[in-house]
Amino acid sequence: MPKTSDALKRTRGDVPFALVNYVGFLLFALLCAYPFYFLIINSVSANDVSALGDIRLWPEGLHLSNYSQILQLDGxxxxxxxxxxxxxxxxxxxxxxxxxxxxxxxxxxxxxxxxxxxxxxxxxxxxxxxxxxxxxxxxxxxxxxxxxxxxxxxxxxxxxxxxxxxxxxxxxxxxxxxxxxxxxxxxxxxxxxxxxxxxxxxxxxxxxxxxxxxxxxxxxxxxxxxxLYSLQYLLYTYTNQANSLAQAAQNAQGNLGAIVSAATTQTPTSIRMTVAVLVVLPIIFIYPLFQRYFVKGIMLGAVKG
CATH class of the missing domain: 1.10.3720.10 (MetI-like)
Incomplete structure (x- = not known):
């Protein structure tokens, strides 16, 4: 009986500890994932709202025109x-x-x-x-x-x-x-x-x-x-030239520019967010393929002594 009682005490004591661990790691995971989520929701939200910095948790005015216009940029x-x-x-x-x-x-x-x-x-x-x-x-x-x-x-x-x-x-x-x-x-x-x-x-x-x-x-x-320019280098140049690229994208619409909604008109913020998403997504998709080997490999390959 005493042994069973001790086991129950340990079990009951482990529950709050496990709960705190799960909540803590969940919050940490959300904290790590939020910057990527922030990029994505800003890249698909209304550009005029995104440019004001009002997109925080949920996208507004969903559209994909940013991606279609960015993919047409030279090079x-x-x-x-x-x-x-x-x-x-x-x-x-x-x-x-x-x-x-x-x-x-x-x-x-x-x-x-x-x-x-x-x-x-x-x-x-x-x-x-x-x-x-x-x-x-x-x-x-x-x-x-x-x-x-x-x-x-x-x-x-x-x-x-x-x-x-x-x-x-x-x-x-x-x-x-x-x-x-x-x-x-x-x-x-x-x-x-x-x-x-x-x-x-x-x-x-x-x-x-x-x-x-x-x-x-x-x-x-x-x-x-x-x-021979790499995609990351273009991201670097696009980020530095976001204002001129936004103006060029607006001018490229020709006569439609007068009636195009401000929600889909390119802005420096929309260019930065959209290009960043295009550059980051491939690595996000590739990493899970190797994740199951990663911990085992880094532990077994750690320096001894």
Whole structure:
């Protein structure tokens, strides 16, 4: 009986604690989600009301004309293609490089393994600076080149640390069995190690895809050819030029401009909100696909000791 009573007391005491946890996490989740919700409701609300900052919780005067007009802006489709291409290719290259280097740095027979590993980690803390980096890119012929988005970002020290630690947590017997069967280093990696690295590779893929998709500074520094502009860079320029773009959108309506409702006439606020939604939505949809691997990968790939 005393044991049952103690169990009941613990159970009853756990209910308020669990309730507080659920309410707290729910409020925190709503707090995190609200900025995205705010962007969406302002992008589909009446533009004149949105410009006054009166849209807070619920949309007013629902319409989708903002999206149809924004999608007609010059260079947007080409920039979307560039952003998708750099995200897909860049993520694939970085994940493969991180997986292979992380694996190789666990191989004791690798020549000067500790030296190369320390040199890579060194770059996490020290950099030559912006001007030497620009000179390097220009010397290599990467300025005004699509590959400036891909090649400099392939080797990421933090990702390599995660993968290396994950590989070290795998049973050594897997690799030994492959070597007994005559598999070499490359074959062991692709046939044995790589298929068992899904959680950590998904984690690296999330980090890399988000970084590639959100990056605009490399476009600002290295690209002057408008055909190579990324979507985020256009967001940056559209945000800075929102007033002129709104005026251009109104002028493009021609004679209809006099009778077009103020609710659907482009404003600087509507341009900022709509473009931001178009840029953010792809990552929001992609992230849930990798979420189930993320926690497991980041925990197993955490630095030991």
């Amino acid at each position: 947007l489709s080409a920039a979307a293609v560039v952003s998708v291409a750099r995200t897909v290719i860049g993520t694939a290259c970085t994940v493969l490089a991180s997986a292979f280097l992380g694996y190789m740095f666990t191989q004791e027979r690798m020549w000067k393994r500790s030296l190369w590993y320390r040199l890579i980690i060194f770059t996490m803390y020290f950099s030559a600076g912006l001007i030497p980096l620009y000179i390097t890119m220009k010397t290599l012929g990467l300025t005004n080149s699509f590959w400036v988005y891909i090649l400099p970002a392939i080797v990421q020290p933090f990702n390599i640390i995660l993968v290396k630690t994950y590989v070290e947590s795998m049973p050594r017997s897997l690799q030994e069995a492959a070597e007994i069967d005559g598999a070499g280093t490359i074959r062991t990696f692709f046939r044995i190690i790589l298929p068992n690295m899904t959680p950590i590779l998904a984690t690296v893929a999330i980090f890399t895809a988000v970084a590639q998709w959100n990056s605009f500074q490399d476009t600002l520094l290295y690209i002057t050819d408008q055909k």
